[in-house]
Amino acid sequence: MSTLLEIYETMSYGPAPESAAPAHEWLDAHSRRFGLYINGTWTEVANERLFDSINPANRSVLAQVTQASSDEVNAAVAAAKAAFPAWSQTSGHVRARYLYALARQIQKHSRRFAVLETLDNGKPIRETRDIDIPLVARHFYYHAGWAQLQESDLAGYEPLGVVGQIIPWNFPLLMLAWKIAPALAMGNTVVLKPAEWTSLTALAFAEICHEIGLPKGVVNIVTGDGKVGEQIVKHPDIAKIAFTGSTEVGKIIRSATAGSGKKLSLELGGKSPFIVFDNADLDSVVEGVVDAIWFNQGQVCCAGSRLLVQENIADKLIGKLRTRMEQLRIGDPLDKAIDIGAIVAPAQLQKIEQLVAEGESEGSIKWQPSWACPTDGYFYPPTLFTNVAPASTLAQVEIFGPVLVTMTFRTPDEAIAIANNTRFGLAASIWSEDINVALHAAARVKAGVVWINSTNLFDAAAGFGGYRESGYGREGGKEGLYEYLKKSEVKKLKTKASPAPAPIATPTSNGLPALDRTPKIYIGGKQARPDSGYSRIVVGINGETLGEVGDGSRKDIRNAVEVARSAASSWSAATAYNRAQVLYFLAENLGARAAEFAQRIRQQTGRNDADLEVETSIERLFTYAAWADKYDGAVHATPVRNATLAMVESLGVLGLVCPSEYPLLGTISLLAPAIALGNSAIIIPSPEHPLSATDLYQVLDTSDVPAGVVNIITGDRDSLAKVLAEHNDVDGLWYWGNAEGSAMVERSSIGNLKQTWVNYGEPREWLDRRVGEGEEFLRHASQIKNIWVPYGA
Numbered sequence: 001m002s003t004l005l006e007i008y009e010t011m012s013y014g015p016a017p018e019s020a021a022p023a024h025e026w027l028d029a030h031s032r033r034f035g036l037y038i039n040g041t042w043t044e045v046a047n048e049r050l051f052d053s054i055n056p057a058n059r060s061v062l063a064q065v066t067q068a069s070s071d072e073v074n075a076a077v078a079a080a081k082a083a084f085p086a087w088s089q090t091s092g093h094v095r096a097r098y099l100y101a102l103a104r105q106i107q108k109h110s111r112r113f114a115v116l117e118t119l120d121n122g123k124p125i126r127e128t129r130d131i132d133i134p135l136v137a138r139h140f141y142y143h144a145g146w147a148q149l150q151e152s153d154l155a156g157y158e159p160l161g162v163v164g165q166i167i168p169w170n171f172p173l174l175m176l177a178w179k180i181a182p183a184l185a186m187g188n189t190v191v192l193k194p195a196e197w198t199s200l201t202a203l204a205f206a207e208i209c210h211e212i213g214l215p216k217g218v219v220n221i222v223t224g225d226g227k228v229g230e231q232i233v234k235h236p237d238i239a240k241i242a243f244t245g246s247t248e249v250g251k252i253i254r255s256a257t258a259g260s261g262k263k264l265s266l267e268l269g270g271k272s273p274f275i276v277f278d279n280a281d282l283d284s285v286v287e288g289v290v291d292a293i294w295f296n297q298g299q300v301c302c303a304g305s306r307l308l309v310q311e312n313i314a315d316k317l318i319g320k321l322r323t324r325m326e327q328l329r330i331g332d333p334l335d336k337a338i339d340i341g342a343i344v345a346p347a348q349l350q351k352i353e354q355l356v357a358e359g360e361s362e363g364s365i366k367w368q369p370s371w372a373c374p375t376d377g378y379f380y381p382p383t384l385f386t387n388v389a390p391a392s393t394l395a396q397v398e399i400f401g402p403v404l405v406t407m408t409f410r411t412p413d414e415a416i417a418i419a420n421n422t423r424f425g426l427a428a429s430i431w432s433e434d435i436n437v438a439l440h441a442a443a444r445v446k447a448g449v450v451w452i453n454s455t456n457l458f459d460a461a462a463g464f465g466g467y468r469e470s471g472y473g474r475e476g477g478k479e480g481l482y483e484y485l486k487k488s489e490v491k492k493l494k495t496k497a498s499p500a501p502a503p504i505a506t507p508t509s510n511g512l513p514a515l516d517r518t519p520k521i522y523i524g525g526k527q528a529r530p531d532s533g534y535s536r537i538v539v540g541i542n543g544e545t546l547g548e549v550g551d552g553s554r555k556d557i558r559n560a561v562e563v564a565r566s567a568a569s570s571w572s573a574a575t576a577y578n579r580a581q582v583l584y585f586l587a588e589n590l591g592a593r594a595a596e597f598a599q600r601i602r603q604q605t606g607r608n609d610a611d612l613e614v615e616t617s618i619e620r621l622f623t624y625a626a627w628a629d630k631y632d633g634a635v636h637a638t639p640v641r642n643a644t645l646a647m648v649e650s651l652g653v654l655g656l657v658c659p660s661e662y663p664l665l666g667t668i669s670l671l672a673p674a675i676a677l678g679n680s681a682i683i684i685p686s687p688e689h690p691l692s693a694t695d696l697y698q699v700l701d702t703s704d705v706p707a708g709v710v711n712i713i714t715g716d717r718d719s720l721a722k723v724l725a726e727h728n729d730v731d732g733l734w735y736w737g738n739a740e741g742s743a744m745v746e747r748s749s750i751g752n753l754k755q756t757w758v759n760y761g762e763p764r765e766w767l768d769r770r771v772g773e774g775e776e777f778l779r780h781a782s783q784i785k786n787i788w789v790p791y792g793a
């Protein structure tokens with residue numbers, strides 16, 4: 001028995017366990033054995049395919065779940081397919097009512113969900129109770145709103161069909177909500193697979209779908225390991241895959257879906273920087289670090305796992321951190337006073353131990369608190385590494401555990417250089433009491449989410465998702481909805497007839513041979529001879545030779561990427577007003593030579609709407625000049641005393657592989673949105689009719705387009721597209737060719753997970769404004785960075 005004085009001295013907490021009874025009762029009610037939820041009913045449990053779901057905090061078996069068979073996966077997809085027509089045609093209001101009912105049901109059973117999640121995953125009840133489950137409810141509420149507003153706010157878009165969703169184990173129910181809520185809101189049906197270590201809350205969710213009377217087949221839950229995931233990914237009746245998990249599996253899925261026509265969004269790993277400037281409030285920083293890397297045992301894709309601290313305050317901060325780490329409490333995750341729970345599974349624990357050992361062998365210095373970890377489950381202590389080299393394993397590889405690695409910097413430039421020195425780009429946290437310093441860094445860091453003087457904040461209204469190898473697509477916010485929508489088909493506009501082809505002018509009238517005007521390739525604002533030393537003959541509609549163009553090669557693409565990269569930073573930093581002026585100037589100069597361009601189109605294609613094509617090209621340049629300073633981001637009213645700035649940023653270097661048809665308009669339709677938003681471009685023109693693009697050289701030269709912002713490489717379309725796809729310094733690639741080329745582009749882009757936009761051989765009616773221009777193009781030319789700024793009381 002402690003005396004009062006002793007209690008005051010130690011100030012230690014007594015245990016405050018949350019009762020596990022409601023969750024256990026629920027498991028008992030299901031005999032602790034679960035089938036799958038398909039077409040509104042539970043499948044018969046097949047004993048031979050059951051596997052254990054373990055409580056990682058004490059290694060006890062909580063329940064058994066089913067490894068789905070391929071017949072069951074097929075049945076789930078078939079159920080979702082059958083449910084789609086009716087579900088997609090219900091009014092947005094009806095879907096809003098169902099989503100609202102799901103939100104309410106989650107709230108009504110919130111404690112049971114929180115306890116079940118803690119038992120299954122090992123994360124502290126404080127987190128499941130106060131963060132995971134409230135955010136789940138919030139996600140359904142928010143998307144009930146979008147279902148309600150769909151008809152008015154998202155006109156012209158329609159749902160995709162059956163969506164396959166594969167989620168990880170670190171936020172089991174929250175990731176389910178992030179996936180299911182927007183999919184259902186927009187009218188899709190779903191087959192979802194939870195991670196094999198943490199299936200239980202997804203099964204409890206299925207029961208809620210049943211309780212509210214969600215039409216059968218709209219949500220189907222199939223459990224099992226990666227093999228089940230693979231089947232979902234490959235299923236021909238699935239229109240889209242949404243995946244959250246490791247970058248490795250993300251790349252496998254990118255490869256498996258390449259060329260299938262399936263839409264894909266990937267939320268992958270990270271190695272997010274937590275940047276502390278010397279004018280930060282260090283006590284707040286310490287609490288921030290706790291939330292950044294010890295939240296959910298560091299098993300968070302956006303965990304602030306790299307602490308970058310300004311050199312002059314490093315020792316002070318490290319000292320404070322160690323003191324705080326000594327106070328962290330690890331243990332039974334159901335204890336309400338616990339900070340750190342259990343690691344999800346032994347395999348994950350081993351992975352952490354192995355990476356830590358590797359870090360030590362590379363010379364980094366490890367520090368852990370003096371207290372011992374419990375031994376009855378899979379626990380790992382909070383760990384701090386110093387003396388970490390920026391290129392070392394610890395600094396580069398995602399550990400996905402409670403391990404913080406520290407590096408120092410001297411100047412803001414150095415901080416940004418280290419922050420961006422990874423293949424990832426998911427999140428960043430920036431700490432400074434000087435708003436100029438913080439916002440300056442926020443603009444320069446490559447990350448989809450930036451938290452200023454805060455960390456790990458989430459809300460349904462703010463999009464979440466990465467740059468670079470952290471994946472693509474956003475979840476949450478309006479931008480997240482487009483992941484579950486496609487543009488509605490629109491009828492072709494009738495094109496106006498223009499005069500019949502004029503006779504081709506003979507080059508000379510004095511009987512001398514014509515002066516050779518073979519356009520070269522266009523790199524860095526200059527014409528350059530192609531590296532191959534070869535040219536390609538361009539023939540006209542009557543089979544006559546119209547001219548020759550350079551035959552570009554791998555080397556030319558590399559050179560173009562290099563100049564485009566260096567041009568991209570200043571072009572994206574130019575004001576939108578400035579970019580708009582350049583686009584207007586391009587339109588003006590194209591207009592001055594309209595007749596010549598129309599003649600060229602007629603020579604190449606024989607089409608009689610050449611004048612209209614030129615006129616529409618000029619108009620299209622006007623459209624994007626108009627959009628350049630109007631395609632704004634948003635300010636989201638996120639809770640927790642923040643305003644979240646959703647900033648539109650350029651992707652960087654974009655490859656634009658142009659359609660065969662409409663040689664001028666096809667080129668302008670891709671080029672104008674790309675450069676309007678600050679990207680630099682490498683254009684592969686129409687292979688059959690490249691002269692309309694090469695004629696643009698002079699227009700570009702006279703329109704104040706900075707050198708390197710637009711580069712044009714003529715040659716064999718698909719082999720040049722492949723080089724662009726494989727190039728790790730190209731950020732996005734649009735391909736408007738045939739189906740095989742589309743598949744090749746997707747397959748070849750896996751290396752750096754560049755964002756691709758391909759047409760699978762489907763032509764577009766470029767003359768039609770409804771499909772030939774608009775926000776769809778601008779969205780593909782940009783990515784959104786959500787910056788959380790402290791705001792209000």
Ligand code: NAI
Nearest residue numbers: 167168194195225226229230245246249268269301398400
């Ligand atoms: P994982 O990426 O293997 O698993 C995520 C989900 O994908 C699970 O549902 C799994 O069954 C499924 N899956 C596995 N292979 C598949 C395939 N070939 N096709 C389709 N689905 C497949 O992640 P895992 O093994 O659970 O964890 C490994 C590492 O991944 C972690 O140590 C961590 O570094 C990282 N990770 C990152 C997450 C994030 O949110 N960014 C989440 C979970 C893990």
